[in-house]
Structure formats: C-alpha cells, structure tokens
Amino acid sequence: MPSYLDPLSLEQAALARQWRHDLHAHPELGYQEHRTSAAIAALLEGFGLSVTRGLGGTGVVATLTRGAGPAIGLRADIDALPVQETGNAAHASTHPGCMHACGHDGHSAILLATAQHLSQASDFSGQVHFIFQPAEETGAGARRMIEDGLFERFPMQAVYGLHNWPGLPQGQVAVNPGAMMASQDTFEIVIEGSGAHAAMPERGNDPVVVATQMVSSLHTLVSRRVSPLDAAVLSVTMIEAGTAYNIIPHTATLRGTVRCLAPAVRERMREMVTTLGETLPQAFAARATVHYREGYPVTLNDPACAARVREVATALLSEHNVQWAGNASMASEDFAYLLQACPGAYFWLGADGAEASRPLHHPAYDFNDELIGLGVRLLCGVVGSYQL
Template identity: 75%
Template sequence: MQRLKRTAENNNMPSFQDAPTSSLMDQACAWRRDFHAHPELGYHEHRTSEQVARLLESFGLTVTRGVGGTGVVATLQRGTGPAIGLRADMDALPMQENSGLAHASTHDGCMHACGHDGHTTVLLATAQHLCEATDFTGTVHFIFQPAEETGAGARRMIEDGLFEQFPMQAVYGLHNWPGLRQGSLAVNPGAMMASQDTFNILIQGSGSHAAMPENGIDPIVVATQLVSALQTIVSRRISPLDAAVLSVTMIEAGTAYNVIPHTATIRGTVRCLSRDVRSRIQEMIATMVNTLPSAFGATGTVAFREGYPVTQNDPACAERVRDVAASILGAENVRWDTRASMASEDFAYMLQSCPGAYFWLGADGAEASRPLHHPAYDFNDALIPVGVRLFCGILKSYQAASVHQT
C-alpha cells in the first residue's frame, strides 16, 4: 500500500493528467502480447484473471477475485469524490489463429480475435498510471469481466453483487474498432450496439411417401412459405427508420429422398436497436408462426431465447465521453451520434443497471486493421496510451465537477 500513500509533495511523481510514461507503455505491450499468446474462453480465464489480479495487487490495489466466476474487481480509493467504474473484457474466441505473429496464440482453436487482450491491458495500464499519480482523488473500480462473447459475463457479475459490493455513480467501457482511423473515437447519446435474440420454430406436418404427398402435410412447403413471410417483417412491418435485422440461418427437415418428413425446424436471429422494436418483432413472429401454417393444415410453435439487450448509453455520460475525447483527440476526431452497430455487446447489462457509456476507439493505423473475429486479427498496441488518457480524462472530468460543487 506504500505506493498509494505518496503525496503531492513528491515532485517527481506524475499527475494522473499526464500521458502514461514510455516505460509503462513498454510494459503494457508485453502484458498484452502475453495475454494474446495465452487466450482463454469465457469462464475459463483462470490464467488471465490470476495474472490481472497479481498485477493489480503489485500496484497496491485492493483486489477481489471470483466476481461472476472468473471476474476481478480492484478498487483505488483516495480521498473524497465520486466512485466510477471502468470495465474491460478478458475472454477470447473459439477459433484458430492464422496471423503468423511471434505472439500468436499458443492454444489451438482459441484466439484473441476481438481485442479483449488489448482492452484488459488498457485498464491495467490505467490502474498503474493512477496508482503512481499524486493528484487523483475519488474512487475507481477497475472491472475485469469474463465471458463477454457468448456467456453474458456482465450479467453474471451483476447477479453476483457487482453494483452492491462496489457502488458507483457511473460505469464506462471501450472497444477497439476497425474501420475507424486511429486517433478517432465514436460515441452515441443512445444505442451503440444492437440486441441479439434467437428463435426456434417447429412446423408440425404429417409425414407421407414423397410419391403421394396428398396423403400428408408437407412441413417443408410450410417452412419455405414462412421464411418468405418472416422477411416482410423488417421490409414491410417495421419503419425503415427503425433498424432491425431478421435472419433465418438454419432449416432442418427430412432424412430421405422419398419421404416427406413429419416436422421441419427453422432457426434464426433478430437484432434491433430499440427495445420497443425488439418486442414488436417477437410479437409479429409469434403471430405468423401461430397462423400461417394453419392455412396448409399444419401447426407451428416458436421459442425465443433472449440474448444481449441493446447497448444503450446514458446521454449525459455519452456527452461526457464526447467532451473528454474532444479535448484529448480534437473535436474533429470525435464522431458523435454515429451509426450504431448491429453486433451485440454484453456491457449492455451494466448500462441497464448503472448510468454509463460505451465507446469505440479507432483501430486503423497506417494500414487498416483486420476485421474483428478475423483469424489474422491483432490488437493495435498504439491504442493503449490513447485508452489510458481517455479513461483518465473521464475521471478528471468527475473530479473537476466534484471540486466545483464543493
């Protein structure tokens, strides 16, 4: 704890408003590449979370392990001021890396193809930078989350008492974003990412010989008609001003050339940028499944599996990110109220429970970054100091407001 007890009288100590030192960035790059070489899937981030916890403890922080399974939360409390949460995701993807990098994954069938190794490193570097600074006051909870990709790790941390055990005024998260230029940032006062739900539809017909279809009810014919009808939901039932994607991704039926099967199954996904549109599309799908098959003498049932909700920023928190980014990156490099992504993100659960904002950090350097989830993707290490400055800038804005109110 000695490092946290240093005071502003130590003139050689940095301010948390300074850019992170080159030595810290060299160290951070080494952490990041080590994480990249040792990826772990959701709820199996045992090595990663232990490495993170040990580093945080070496900075002098109070560390809580096992939040939401393999999650880690560290707290820096110094003087008075608001409590703010900063979040990073730690998990990798179940895919084979094909990058040829010296620090490529050493685990077959698992790689950091979304940059969570970089997000974890940005937050670690922010924690060390703040611990070594002299002039930060307030409370920061550094949240290292498991299982973002498919396991809803954010929800599990919340269910495990994240916001009760670590009360905070607001929570912030970032994601590197290929397609945006390095040194730029995008943030919205509303939706940043879409909800993601799946559906399973069962068409019940009546099997028969393929040479005598009149003796049965062909569920494949019904399924194809239903697939066509489902496409009219977005094209004709939802306003073109309301973004939504409905995709049928699987149709399964039959086992032989000469047999009309008894049943057919349709599976797919729905993504929306509005809770209202999400609800309405579910109702429309259910109505079609319950009514259309009956015209053919068949029946239909549907089961929905609700996935991640809309990643919806708090407008005031988003404005704070915008203003901080403008002061650090330049107003011309900030995209405000930009086009949201139809991909999904489980930071949405945290934003449902606590005000906050989620923003994208441009990842394209001299050469364009590989897309997220590409087998040759690698996080751009030049984003680490930018992420640290932005996180610290957000904290500075709260500290300034707290001093002003006092």
C-alpha cells in the first residue's frame, strides 16, 4: 500500500485535533477570516509548500509539486456562522455571536493534515493544490476565488471537496454521479394596493388580501406545475405589511426561497414565480414588482469524478459503507461554482458516532474529531488514484 494511504500517526492525529480546536475557538465570518487564513498559511509554509495568500480576499492556496503527474485540487471552507455557541467544550468559541456550527474548522483540519501527510509521502508524484476558501456561508467565496484567477493561476484536472454529514453514520461516505445539493435562489414580491381605514376597506385596495392569495398560489407551482419526478422546493418565509390594527396598509411584501436539483427546473421556477408574482395582483386591481435573485447553483458532480470517489471509498471502507446515487440535499453549497468551472466531485463524510451529531448550524454543534483521519485517507486516496 502506498505510504500516502497510511493512517495518520498518533502524533499527526493529535496535531490535527489541536489545529481544529484552535480554529474552533477563534471563528471568523466570511471575508473576515484574517487570523484563520494566517494560521493556515503559516502551517502550510511549515510543510514546505508554495503558499499564495489573499486569493478571493482571505483565501489561501498551497501547492505541492513533486515530479511528473496530474494536478488535482482539494478544497476546504474556512468561515464560521453568526451563531452564539451553547456547547461547553474546552475549545468553545471565544468570539461572542460567532461559531463554527457547520464543521468548517474540521474540514480545514482535514485538508491541513492531508497537505502534511502528502508532503511527507515518498511515493507520491504530481501536483496538488490545497484550496482554503473563504465565505462559503452565503458569501459565494468560491465564485470570488474563481474571479480572482483560481483556475488560471493554479490549473488542475479536477477538484474535490468533502463535508461532514450529520445523519450519516461515522465510517460511511455518500456520493452521487450527479446532483449532491440544490440551487438556492431568493425572491421578493412587493404588492402595491391602496391604504385605507380598516373600518372602510372598500375605499382602499387591501394588499394583505392579495398577499395571502399569492402565498397559496406560489405553493401550488411545485405541486401542480412541476413534475413529481423533478425535485423543487419553494418556501415563502417572510410577510411584511401594516403598522396598526386599524389601518389597511398601502403595500405588502413577500420573501422566500426556491431550491432545485436540475438547472432546467431552476430556470422554469424562476419564470413561473416571476410571471405569477407580476400577473396575479392584476386580478385584484393591484400591481406588484418582483425581484428574483439567483444564488448558488446546483452542486452537480462530474460522473467520472464521482465514480472515482466511490472506488476509493469502497477500497478503504467496503462497498457496504458507501452510499451511491442516493438522495441529494435541498440545502445548497458554493462548491457548486467550482464544479461549474472544473470537473470534480463533492461528497459527504458520515458524522454520527456513538452519539448522533447535532444538526449543522445548531448552536451546540461540534465537529466529530474522529472524522479527521478518515477524511485524510479519502482525500489522499483520491489524489493517489491519479498517480501515473
């Protein structure tokens, strides 16, 4: 077995846990990860890698080059969330209102340990770009790194990323040959009626009534206009209208989100929401303005790259512990931008140990350190699968 597939030594594993706990104790929000990126860059330089700082704002890219061979990218996200931590771990967040509630500290520790492990492997050849990406949580850091020349400055044949996954048992991996996670778009519909006294509604045009009809109609788009074989979710999450009990307001505003697993369905949902939002109020002699904003695309794996992850995971864990072509998640992930620009695959690493993990984004969530060693072996295995 190649040395890069060896398990982490006790010393390496202990160091990786220390890195993870330090990152967890000092979380930073998207594009504010100055301490985080500095700490990551210093470690990577200590491994003897060529390090580029500041890509995409606070991103870091380190390159390991050893002889001839293909160039592969591995990505970890480094930002935290605006959540007040309620757990009592010794490494709990020291920054009020900010914590690593999604495991990005663990992903970064896995990638750091992978970089160290590969840099010490005598039987590895080729090039690996270790991508530490800022602002995954709504900040589209992946897109900003691409705009900053990620793939031009660091050409690669494929790019891979992983995410810890509560609900999936520790020691299992899930990967799909297509969609892993959904697109995420948002909409705002501002309905303009005519204000009046609540005791004399006939003298106005109540936008609240129109808004209630709009909510019901929007929710029929998925159930009646989209095939049940095409996954889509539409949720109206905000309604704002009115200032007092006895006043019919002049406007009412709806906001919500749309998530899809196929680009074609995503485009159709945009068209239907926009058309309905603009035309339904006309039946009530009202008018509306629709603002539809595209967010993260579908996280769409390249089938060949996904199959490569499956083969590596099966060799390391057995076929029983690899979920292939299972249910995608309707959550979203900005690794999707990397997959639009470069072939690659995104996969989940089971997070539930002896006790089930808290859900992602929960204030008491903490990354399962037992995943670090397995994550390193999987990433090293993917890189090794490209060896000449």
